Amino acid sequence: MRSPAELDRVQWHALTHAYGPAEDVPELISALYQDDEEAVDEAIYELYGNIHHQGSVYPASAPAVPFLAHAVRHARFKRAELLMLLAILADHDPEAVDPPHWQDTSVGAVCTALCQELPELLCCLDDTERGVRRAALRVVAAVAELLPEDRRAEVVARLDEIYANDPVPAVRADAVVVLARFGRGTAAADSPLPEVRLAAALLAVARSGPPYPADLVDVIAEDGAEPDPGDDEFPWSGATTQEDRLRHVLTEDPDAGLRVAARWIRRGDIGSRGSWLAEAIAESWRDREPAVLDLLLEALPHQTSSRTRAARLRTVGHWIERLPELGLAPGHGLRDTLHRYATDADEVTAGPALLALVNSRDPRALELVLRRPGPRLLEAAARHCPEGTDRLIPEIRRALAAGATGNDAIALVRALEPLGAGARVALPELVECLRTRRAAVVAARWLGAGGVATQETVDLVADATRSSDPALRAAAAVAHHRLTGDVGLCLRTFEEVLSGSGQTHWYLGALEPLGSAAAPLLPLVEPRLEARHEWTRLAAAEALYWITQSPDRVVPVLAELVGPTPVGLRALGALAATGRVPEGLRPTLRAYAFSPRRLIHDGPVSGQGHPDDELRTLARTLLGVGAGAE
Template sequence: MRSPDELDQVDWAELSHAYGSAEDVPELIRGLYASEPAALDEAVYELFGTVYHQGDVYAASGPAVPFLAHAARHGAGRRVDVLLLLAMMADHEPGQVGSARWGRNPVSGVCAELCRVLPDLLPCLTDADPELRQAALRVVAAVADLLPPDLAADVTARIGELFENDPVPEVRADALLTLGAPGRPKSASDVPEVRLAAAVLAAELDGPPYPPELVETFAVEGARPPWDMPWANGRTLDNRLTRLLARDPDAALAVAARWIAAGDQGTRGTWLAERTVETWRDRELEVLDLLLAALPHQRDGISAHLRTIAHWIERLPAPNATLRDTLFAHAATDPSALLGLVRARDPRALDLLSPHSDPQLLAEAARLMPSGRLVPLIRRRLATAPDLHLIAALPALGESARAAVPELLDCLRKGTSYLAVAAARALGQLGTVGPELLDHLATAARSEDSSLRIAATVARHRLTGDAAPALAAFRELLTSSPQPRWCADELPSLGLAAAPLLPLLEPLLTARDYIRFAAADAHHRLSGSPTLATPVLADLVAPTDLGLSALRSLATTGHLPDSLRPTLRALAFSPHPLIPDDPLASTGGGHADHQLRTLALDLLAGQGS
């Protein structure tokens, strides 16, 4: 260790931390000895943002370790935080040690310094403050794999003493977890905290599926939130347990059910169920049943939990009446519940929608429950607050949506670029022809905005059959530099009239990913030949939004390259979702991963695979 008197012996100005020069580090370390609580708090806060910042360490971090160790022993306060800072600074993956870059990595300097001063920190393991003992255990665990044999033996003996005799259950459990880090788990006792720690170590050692006795321990001893002091990697025991359970969906849902039945303390059962459905396919029905059971236990508002139910309920072929009734009971006051009712396709949702409803909620209703009753609501919303989602949703409502032509014309004339483009597309799809409409489309077709020109000329073609303006707009776009970004579903709508543009598409088949996809999709649909498009589309198939679009287009070609079958089997039969699905995302349109798997299965079935 080094005392504050030695701080000036280090050339801190030549070192750096997260915000540049480390010349302020001596003053921050001296603040750890301040008698004023505010000064001490500020020193700790600043050190957590400079020599250690969001998981990274720097050139100044290693030289700071001996001084931080001294403050952990002799500082004025916040000694637990200083020990946790040392542990987090030394966090590393075992695979890093001994690699070619290890010696040049700042974390290696931190670990080397911490190993040198660790003997001076070992008295913290017997400090009167149990939290300080716990923090000291985290420091030891951070460098356990780097200790020389003699020091490792001494440390192991001291921690074994804590495990056997410490009067605080959490300290005993943490001692067991620390002993388990180098692969030396001890047998459990009759102390609940120790039983939970031992079960975590056993599960980590053996992996899933977990035996019933471990699942029972997790369900009983983990029902109340464990102590929350983080380890070197920033995770608490609760984080560690949840990550373990997420590897075994049957165990996770069994434990989540028990935790929810026991009161769902800290909403941990709910959170575990949500983590499971995000990690594993085909668990929506079980998880929604658990979330429904957990609702009465939510004390801090249920909107977020209703939002999660609303996100996953569309995946159920027929949501049960209890779930729908629960959503209905909250739908008048909670938009998330109303969204869930819409996605459950419950007709009662239509009675609760209004022109003041969220635009994306109205758009979801148009997608899932197309009804003429929505048209007046959408028209009133468009008249006061035009929205892209609502405009795009109108064509799904059929002939009744033609009543919204006046509002769409206003969006075309006065809206922003995105709104005008969406309005032009919708007008073309609704199929209503009139002089005023054609005049406004003609004006839009002269816009400097290429997207609006394309949308307007394509809409005019849909309504009148006149393809010449659209062909001219596309020809200009396809020959522009740099290579254009353009919508894949616009050009094919011209049908055979767009055949003269095929030679302009072929050079784009080797362009950047999105343009390459759009060119391949359009080429196939215009030419009727999959020869050039199929290899491009097959190459783009992947568990991404673009890959899903490529798979949809490939399905229309009727050709499945043999080389793509392993990829399709991986997409179809993965037990895990391959396209992340965020329950808090505001966009609608269904679940991309479900669509990906369904398409892959359909293609494989169609080819006899």
């Protein structure tokens, strides 16, 4: 250990942390000894930002370790937090410990320094404060495999004592986890303490791998229904809490995970942990939506606040939209529950419930939407309530005319797309959107696609081609061509846009309606097939196919980009449009088509549909394409 009196013996100015020279570290370490708890808390916060920053450590981190260890023993406040800082500084991948390179890394130096200080910190395992004891166990765990043999026996003996006698069950459970890091088994599975049994079961299922033994799953279901109240304060390596570990392990075996989620929900869904587990399974595994929706329906009455109910309802709204694609329809019980919440006076709950009801295609939803026609609700109703076209269009027009801006205006314009020719009556509002630059890009696209050419609209889109926004210029140029049949202005606009710098793939994607009329732009399109940016290569390949209708140069570019990523998914869609499938791509397509896991992940409020569903559908479509192509 090193006291603050020795801080000036370290050449801090020659060391670096996340923000450059580490000259501020001595002042921050000295502040740890103040009698002002807020000042100590601020100093720890600053240390987390510089000697440890977003999972990284630096040359100044290891020299700070002996001073932090001294502060743990002698500072008045925040000793548990200081121990956790030491544990997190030493966090590392055990497989990376490979001399001689390990010692040359900043994290290797931190671990070496912490191993040297550990004997002076072991007394914290007997501290009167449970938080200090729990944090000290994380410090021991952080360097467990690095301790020399002569120290391991002492440490394990101390851990055995804690496991056997600590008065706090959560501390005993922590000791079980740390003993496992030393390869030491326990009889924890037979403990009378639920916390200890849960820790043992979690370690056992992680070792066994899926499918998990039923008896261990039962232990987790029974003993894990209530969260550890100190879990967030004491993460393990990788900054993961026990809650994180439980969710990760149980998500690896979806059948076991759903059984556990069901038990936790029936126990009251404490802390929404059963709901969160079910949601994680739906996001990780395909075709689990019906079972997850049943669980979320069961969980709704247990949500203790409007905010948590709204979170569950948003998830229901996301997954319920998927059921028709699985050949299923939402049950009457679920739709009746959504209807009840949608008519609730609590707006926090009613909004997500009504959106979910619309996504369920419930015929009662339209009347409720028309009573409170928000932009997102109108957009969803336009997709799922085609019988309401004549009633939805006036509401969309009214909202646009009232001056909607930003994402609201974009949603309203998009709401017109599924409504067909009848939506052309919205022309005056779309003209005004373009004139006032509200959702101007989507308004220009709609005006062009709508095919209603008036002198006003033609002049307006022509003016928009001179905008400072390249995306609007491109959309307006295409709209002008579609309204007038004149390709000259469109070509001139794209020549300027594509000759500039920036994200040109955004503008290449607008060329599809031009088809072969865009042939003069080929000298600007073809070189981008070899661009470094994958989105640019993709957009260039798409544009080349739209212009030439020849797949020869396009298919190799698209096939190379295919993957379970946003750009890879769009490449797959473009490949499907060409009608060619390289034989070498078929094993990959089979994996995409038949994987039980989701290969592209998506949050439950990200928008329409799920990208992984599109990936599977496209892969199956392409596997059905004839094998007559390379």
